[in-house]
Amino acid sequence: MNWQEYISIKLNLHENANKIILDKTGLIKSDAFISHLKSNNKNFYISRSILEILKILNRNENAIIITDLPLVSLPSSVQQKSELIVFNYSDLPFNLPSQFYERLTIDEIIKSLEYIVHKNIKIDILKKYTIKDILNEASKFSLNAHYSWHLEMLAELLNQEINYNSILQIGYSFGYLNYLAWLTHQKPKDELLEKVDSNVSQYILSDKLKNAFYEPLSTFKTVDKIRNYIKSQQKQKIALICFDGMGVAEWFLLKDYLKQGNFSFNERFVFSMIPSNTLISRSAIFYGNLETVYNLSYSNEEKELNEYFENYFVKFYRQEDHLDHKNLLGVDFVCIIYNIFDDIAHNTQLPPDNKNKNIYFINVRNYLEKSKILNSINTLVKNKYHIYICSDHGCVVARGNNQKIDKWLQDQYCKRACIVKNDELIQNLNHLDCDRIEIPFDNTRLVLLAKNRTMFDSDKKIGITHGGITVEEIVVPFIEVNA
Structure with a gap:
């Protein structure tokens, strides 16, 4: 019973x-x-x-x-x-x-x-x-039970027909599983990882993901719809907090840190852009226009947000800025950019045989415990802001594939992807062993993608990076905070 x-x-x-x-x-x-x-x-x-x-x-x-x-x-x-x-x-x-x-x-x-x-x-x-004994044992039991349940759920999802909604579910379940695996010192089987990557990449490389862009605003599925959705909610005071590089597993790290604040959250998960890099995916959040973001060489996020929310007094803050009642006076729309996940990911050193993000998770948790993020969110709550949390992309552990894309071919480049012109030269470029996909709604250019969990680098290199199409990179959280 x-x-x-x-x-x-x-x-x-x-x-x-x-x-x-x-x-x-x-x-x-x-x-x-x-x-x-x-x-x-x-x-x-x-x-x-x-x-x-x-x-x-x-x-x-x-x-x-x-x-x-x-x-x-x-x-x-x-x-x-x-x-x-x-x-x-x-x-x-x-x-x-x-x-x-x-x-x-x-x-x-x-x-x-x-x-x-x-x-x-x-x-x-x-x-x-003692109470402490019971809580410790109960917590271990709960985490292990959740881990087992999500393993079963993920296996069930992978046996169903793949579509963009199921990929979002897979991304959520796989991200939470990685977070739980770290907490419980377990390791998902390599076969599971390979099946997740294979099922998802087959769907995306068949160019079916573009269907997600046609979702109505109320059920939007892509980061370029975030600003439109926020505007449609017609809140008097708005706070948009963007965490660069926060995938699903990273969201659960942040959520655990925020539990001290006694908040509840309305969670949904959406797709980043492809390639899943900052210039394109984060710009999509603030520009809301795909054609524009794929042609940017520099992003002016503050200017775009000010113009789109012209009836609000918009003010931008960075993670090093102090937030208090005084500097919020008269501000209708607060936007805060945090680079902690992206910065820590790129600066985490991994041993040669490493396959998981555990060291990175520890570094993130240590940073969060010393950060002022909770104080800032509490300040926003006290000042009656309706708070949204979003991200542009996640990250993945990748190994060098010993391949290089010549600079004269590159329109935009990151470790796991490169945008190039879709011309005869590229079509006949056979020495590169990589995946190719057209940019959504632009058949003049291609994205060259490093296969599986590799990056365009020396085969001696291993690191945490992004740009590719694994669910860890392209499925990101969009959260509404309830005080």
């Missing part, structure tokens, strides 16, 4: 009757318990007003009504029409003292309950554990 079923039985939720649960713990309102109610087809509501509760009761639906309203606020007419249940910490499983649960967050309570149930730890043994 899981902990959700234990609570359901204790509260007689299988009974077909009106019940109002005054949740003093937050656990009944948690996603984990709500999912349990949904899977058991329970008719339930989460309500925060007396009027709403009365309307539900008058419909005679035999509903479960979950609320955090104080008992004294409920009129007798409400109490007469339903069974009233006050759910306290003392009602949680295993008869542990209320003080044990009161010190924990909802997430910690859920992890602890899942660990205790799964391990079938007896109450007399459990009482010998």
Whole structure:
């Protein structure tokens, strides 16, 4: 029996009757318990007003009504029409003292309950554990369970027909898996990595990814739609925080750091441009025009954002700038650029036989713990900004392929990709063993892509870089922050 079923039985939720649960713990309102109610087809509501509760009761639906309203606020007419249940910490499983649960967050309570149930730890043994012991073991158990679940989900996704929506799902699952592998000291099998890369590259190289650009704005799938989407939301005060080089795994590192701020997040994942380099992909966020960004030699992001949001007073900040109430006075649109992921990636030294980003993850975590990013976001929240977090591209561990593209052929160049003119000379250039793809909506130029997880460099070189078409590089987060 899981902990959700234990609570359901204790509260007689299988009974077909009106019940109002005054949740003093937050656990009944948690996603984990709500999912349990949904899977058991329970008719339930989460309500925060007396009027709403009365309307539900008058419909005679035999509903479960979950609320955090104080008992004294409920009129007798409400109490007469339903069974009233006050759910306290003392009602949680295993008869542990209320003080044990009161010190924990909802997430910690859920992890602890899942660990205790799964391990079938007896109450007399459990009482010998300290809170710290239980939390440590519960956290390990939860991470390993998530790792196993995402392995299964990824395998299932890879056996389905590939399209751009499934690639975004694969990118999310694979990125989270890499993050969990680092935390749990596990290593995804090489065969899994190869299958992910093979399935994704086949789809992209067949030129089908351009279909993602036609998505409506409400469900946009590419970074060039970010500014249009933000403008369509018509918020009075806006903050756009762009983290250069933040892929899915990196987002989970940042998210873990931000948990100190007690935020929640609306997450979606979108595609960078190809090649996945800063000049093109980050410019696409601020210019919103593909034809323009593929012809840039220099990006003026501040000018573009000011012109597009002409009715806002826009101010740009860099990661070294201090943010406080004074320098935000009169500013309608704050834009902050952080280069920490990209800078640390390019400067992380890897041993010759390295295949993962673990050393880089450690470097990023160490930086975040000493950074002022959380302070800046808290300042924006206090000053009533609606906050969006985005990225231009991710990164990947790549080895040199001992190939070189002559400078006179290059329009734009990065370690894993090069834009060249699509002419007869390039068509007959057979000495380069690389993949080729047309630039979206521009058949006059090609992107030459280093194959698999390689880069155009000496075969003795290994490093963390970007520009290619792995999901680690082209699937990036777009986040709305809820205070």
